[in-house]
Structures are given as C-alpha cells and as structure tokens.
C-alpha cells in the first residue's frame with residue numbers, strides 16, 4: 001500500500017495518524033482533498049448501530065428446522081440397511097474395471113516416465129500417484145454407505 005492508501009485507511013477507520021502519516025497528509029494534495037470524505041465516512045460508520053435481530057427469530061428458526069431435524073434424526077437412528085446394501089453392491093460392480101484401468105494407467109505412466117527419467121525417480125512418481133489413486137478410491141467407497149444412509153426414501157420430503 002502506498003502512503004496515500006495508509007492515510008486514507010487510517011482516516012476511514014477513525015484511528016489517529018502517527019507522525020509519518022500526519023506529515024504525508026500535510027504535504028499531499030490528494031490526501032488533503034480526500035480527508036474530509038474519509039472522516040465523514042468514519043463518523044457515519046461509527047454512528048451506525050448494530051441492528052438487533054427481530055424478537056422471536058430464534059424460536060421461528062428452531063420451529064422451521066424442527067421437521068428436517070426430526071427426519072434426519074430418524075434416518076440416523078434407523079438407517080435403511082436395504083438401501084445401504086444395494087448402494088454398496090451397485091458401487092462395487094465397476095470396482096474391478098476401475099482397478100484394472102488404474103493399473104493400466106499406472107503401468108503406462110511408469111513406462112513413459114522411465115524413458116525420460118531414472119528408474120528410481122519414475123518408480124517414486126508412479127508410486128506416489130498410485131497411493132493418491134488408492135486414497136481417492138478408498139474415500140469414494142467409504143462415502144457410499146454414508147451417502148446411501150442419508151437418502152430420503154421416496155425422494156426429498158423435507
């Protein structure tokens with residue numbers, strides 16, 4: 001920030017100017033012109049009171065959230081194991097194909113990398129990539145039962 005920015009920021013925030021900023025304000029025509037507007041803005045901001053929330057807002061929010069919260073509590077307390085099992089089974093169907101494709105991809109990347117890099121570096125890069133792929137795959141499959149348990153039977157009723 002320039003010295004002009006520092007002066008205008010200090011004036012807008014209503015803080016007192018230190019010796020350097022006061023000297024700049026005294027010597028800079030641009031800042032001297034902008035100073036009254038910055039001081040007026042600071043005064044207007046300081047005079048504005050924080051609005052209070054309307055009375056009863058908390059009660060209305062809790063009343064509006066009661067139905068979705070109750071539905072969520074029911075789903076968490078009694079998950080539909082049939083839905084969870086079906087979702088996991090469907091998610092596992094393409095897993096061999098995904099693993100096979102990833103293995104092909106990693107092997108191909110290793111071959112290409114070892115053409116231009118030392119073998120150890122290529123193995124390190126491909127190994128790191130394989131670890132990332134395994135992590136992403138694990139996270140994806142770990143999320144399937146959680147997402148299936150959160151499904152609302154028959155669509156969204158909330």
Ligand SMILES: [Zn+2]
Pocket residue numbers: 003004005007024028029030031032
């Ligand atoms: Zn200035």
